Amino acid sequence: MAPASTLTGGGNARTIHTAACLIIGDEVLGGKTVDTNSAFMAKWCFSLGMSLKRIETIEDDESEIIEAVQRMSNRYDFVVTSGGIGPTHDDITYRSIAKAFGLPLKLHTEAYERMKKLTKPNKKQPDFSWDVDSPAKTARLRMVELPLDESRDLESQALFPRDELWVPISVVNGNVHILPGVPRLFESLLEGLKPFIVDRLVDPEGEGICRVIISTPLPESSVAGYLTELAAKVAPKGVKVGSYPRWGSKNNSVTLVGRDRDYLESLVPEVLVGVEGKRITVEGEDDEPEQP
Numbered sequence: 001m002a003p004a005s006t007l008t009g010g011g012n013a014r015t016i017h018t019a020a021c022l023i024i025g026d027e028v029l030g031g032k033t034v035d036t037n038s039a040f041m042a043k044w045c046f047s048l049g050m051s052l053k054r055i056e057t058i059e060d061d062e063s064e065i066i067e068a069v070q071r072m073s074n075r076y077d078f079v080v081t082s083g084g085i086g087p088t089h090d091d092i093t094y095r096s097i098a099k100a101f102g103l104p105l106k107l108h109t110e111a112y113e114r115m116k117k118l119t120k121p122n123k124k125q126p127d128f129s130w131d132v133d134s135p136a137k138t139a140r141l142r143m144v145e146l147p148l149d150e151s152r153d154l155e156s157q158a159l160f161p162r163d164e165l166w167v168p169i170s171v172v173n174g175n176v177h178i179l180p181g182v183p184r185l186f187e188s189l190l191e192g193l194k195p196f197i198v199d200r201l202v203d204p205e206g207e208g209i210c211r212v213i214i215s216t217p218l219p220e221s222s223v224a225g226y227l228t229e230l231a232a233k234v235a236p237k238g239v240k241v242g243s244y245p246r247w248g249s250k251n252n253s254v255t256l257v258g259r260d261r262d263y264l265e266s267l268v269p270e271v272l273v274g275v276e277g278k279r280i281t282v283e284g285e286d287d288e289p290e291q292p
Contacts, residue, residue: 014174014200015200016078016201017051018050018076018077019053019079020052020053020054020056020072020079021042021080022079022080023035023037023081023083024057024093025059026059029035029057035057037183040190041080046209046292047208048201050201051209056068060093062099065092065093065096065097066096066100067174069081069096069176070100073175073176078177079175079176080179082181085143085180086143087139087143088139091143093178097147098172101172101173103149107145108144108146111144111158111160115144116141118166134141146158146170157170161189161195163195165185177193208257208259209258209263210257211261212256212279213253213283214271214272214280215279216250216253216275218250218276223243223275224243227243227254230267230274234258238258238259239256239257239267240258242255242257251286253283
């Protein structure tokens with residue numbers, strides 16, 4: 001484990017250019033649960049102009065979590081983890097990330113008070129009391145014992161984006177944001193995080209990243225040469241050209257992705273001719289079944 005002093009987290013003030021997503025959970029790797037959180041984050045990052053560079057899925061294993069979160073925190077400006085922060089024995093995300101950065105786990109008072117206030121009574125635990133020590137209370141406390149660095153501003157290390165939720169977003173090393181794996185909670189908290197980071201985006205006032213989709217009846221092999229030349233021409237302008245087959249359909253997709261919408265629009269007439277295609281709004285909207 002690398003000591004915290006060797007890591008280059010840099011704090012919450014850094015401009016966000018790049019992002020990464022770490023999905024933690026044996027149930028995902030075992031096929032028990034389908035991961036939808038990484039797809040949601042990908043769309044979220046795209047809408048805000050963040051370049052999502054990496055998505056990884058790892059098991060509930062301390063050494064795996066430590067290695068992955070240290071590497072991602074060093075390499076990317078904005079990191080989100082999903083999963084492993086519940087009350088059971090295999091929910092080890094807080095503990096593992098605390099070890100990754102040499103931090104203690106401490107009861108977060110505000111999160112605890114919010115938990116007590118907002119948690120609904122459980123019919124299967126009719127005798128539960130916050131005032132009496134019990135295995136059930138100990139299990140719940142695990143969810144509000146956060147990795148805390150007393151040398152940093154404590155308010156910035158636990159964010160509460162939703163008034164109706166007690167669940168905090170724990171922020172570690174300035175750029176690692178720990179979220180629950182439950183999709184409903186993950187999506188709500190991630191959406192609520194926008195106001196906390198908007199001033200750090202590359203283009204806070206802009207439209208994020210733009211995408212143009214063009215449908216072509218030509219096979220990929222027919223347009224490969226043209227698209228190779230196009231990609232080389234537009235790369236200096238920060239535009240990426242993509243080509244995607246749509247299996248079972250007569251048409252394939254060509255995409256132009258970049259930050260300069262005006263420049264992307266200027267390319268459209270040329271590309272329409274080059275691939276003998278037409279512009280569409282949503283991929284697949286013009287699908288026709290491929291004839292046998």
